[in-house]
Amino acid sequence: MSAQVMELETLPKIEIEKITESKLPTIDFDNLPFGKTFSDHMMICEYYDGKWQSAKIQPYQNISVSPACNVFHYGQAVFEGMKAYYKQDDSGIVLFRPEKNWERLNKSAVRMSMPEVPKELFMEGIKKLVELDKDFIPKKAGSSLYIRPFIIGTEPFIGVRTSDRYLFMIIIGPTGPYYGEPISVLVYDTFVRSTKGGYGNAKAAGNYAGTLYPRELATQMGYKDVLWLDGEHKKYANEVGTMNIFFVMDGKLVTPETDGTILEGITRDSVITIAKSLGYTVEERPISIDEIVEAHESGKLTEMFGTGTAAVVNVVNRFGYKGKDYLLDDKAFTIAPEIKKELEGIQKCTLEDKFGWVVNVL
Numbered sequence: 001m002s003a004q005v006m007e008l009e010t011l012p013k014i015e016i017e018k019i020t021e022s023k024l025p026t027i028d029f030d031n032l033p034f035g036k037t038f039s040d041h042m043m044i045c046e047y048y049d050g051k052w053q054s055a056k057i058q059p060y061q062n063i064s065v066s067p068a069c070n071v072f073h074y075g076q077a078v079f080e081g082m083k084a085y086y087k088q089d090d091s092g093i094v095l096f097r098p099e100k101n102w103e104r105l106n107k108s109a110v111r112m113s114m115p116e117v118p119k120e121l122f123m124e125g126i127k128k129l130v131e132l133d134k135d136f137i138p139k140k141a142g143s144s145l146y147i148r149p150f151i152i153g154t155e156p157f158i159g160v161r162t163s164d165r166y167l168f169m170i171i172i173g174p175t176g177p178y179y180g181e182p183i184s185v186l187v188y189d190t191f192v193r194s195t196k197g198g199y200g201n202a203k204a205a206g207n208y209a210g211t212l213y214p215r216e217l218a219t220q221m222g223y224k225d226v227l228w229l230d231g232e233h234k235k236y237a238n239e240v241g242t243m244n245i246f247f248v249m250d251g252k253l254v255t256p257e258t259d260g261t262i263l264e265g266i267t268r269d270s271v272i273t274i275a276k277s278l279g280y281t282v283e284e285r286p287i288s289i290d291e292i293v294e295a296h297e298s299g300k301l302t303e304m305f306g307t308g309t310a311a312v313v314n315v316v317n318r319f320g321y322k323g324k325d326y327l328l329d330d331k332a333f334t335i336a337p338e339i340k341k342e343l344e345g346i347q348k349c350t351l352e353d354k355f356g357w358v359v360n361v362l
């Protein structure tokens with residue numbers, strides 16, 4: 001296999017080793033499950049001696065690390081989730097608010113005692129990788145190129161302390177919708193996802209591992225995902241699956257405040273901005289499950305939806321709490337589809353980017 005190696009002129013220096021044969025012809029773009037297909041290349045950058053070393057874009061492949069690495073035992077692992085889109089008129093490729101992802105990755109890294117990644121490395125790595133594998137960006141509505149930057153602790157040492165070696169990697173792949181349909185959620189009054197003083201606002205792997213068992217039980221009970229309540233009182237709505245949660249009550253949008261226990265969603269922030277610009281009132285405050293149930297019973301709760309990069313805006317049409325199910329008529333929702341249309345219009349450049357969120361890659 002003769003690999004083509006070339007250097008980039010831009011900083012930081014990212015060496016590129018290209019594949020010799022693309023897997024593009026094997027990909028069925030009409031049937032893309034979420035998160036199972038990866039492009040031809042990936043970026044990898046090592047951290048040791050107290051600094052990030054030079055990065056390399058290379059053929060997508062398995063990596064070799066010591067079984068004693070921190071990530072396998074004590075879970076030093078943080079990640080991001082982003083998307084690249086073709087502009088609807090085919091005039092280029094864009095990213096949506098990538099700086100926010102860079103900021104959040106570093107915030108997560110600091111909380112997990114990991115080194116921050118320089119902005120240029122993050123941005124250039126993503127741009128070069130997306131540019132190189134641009135033919136993997138699906139054009140079908142609801143599909144996009146998913147981008148997964150992540151950092152793992154790789155020092156071969158069994159002992160509970162901060163690792164002194166890391167890998168920062170970026171993998172990308174064409175993907176279909178995350179849920180693709182309205183979802184049902186179970187509200188637990190037993191399991192919780194995070195609590196004050198914890199690290200619920202970090203996009204750290206451990207936050208997800210802890211949700212898998214309760215989520216599995218919820219799916220066995222016929223729910224698609226879990227609506228988490230706060231860890232202290234098991235009373236206030238927190239977030240839903242891998243999304244932030246919004247309720248429409250009395251025509252107003254209500255969403256939990258960012259109190260350190262929930263992920264500060266970039267879609268959440270965008271939805272709040274869009275909703276306000278459309279003239280809606282948005283309240284960021286604690287919302288108790290009792291208030292939600294009462295609002296449902298009195299007819300004040302008219303819509304419920306989650307927001308996130310993967311799912312964009314995904315409606316919730318049923319929630320279960322203490323053995324009772326509460327249904328919502330998602331066909332009658334008006335605000336969620338209006339905001340989704342606006343957001344997707346900005347992301348795919350069919351609507352004016354009035355908030356300056358879109359960044360050109362090509």
Ligand SMILES: Cc1ncc(COP(=O)(O)O)c(C=O)c1O
Pocket residue numbers: 081239241242243244263264265266267268307308309310
């Ligand atoms: C737990 C959790 N909450 C919320 C979100 C939504 O965040 P964003 O809109 O930045 O994708 C995600 C997805 O990244 C998530 O994993």
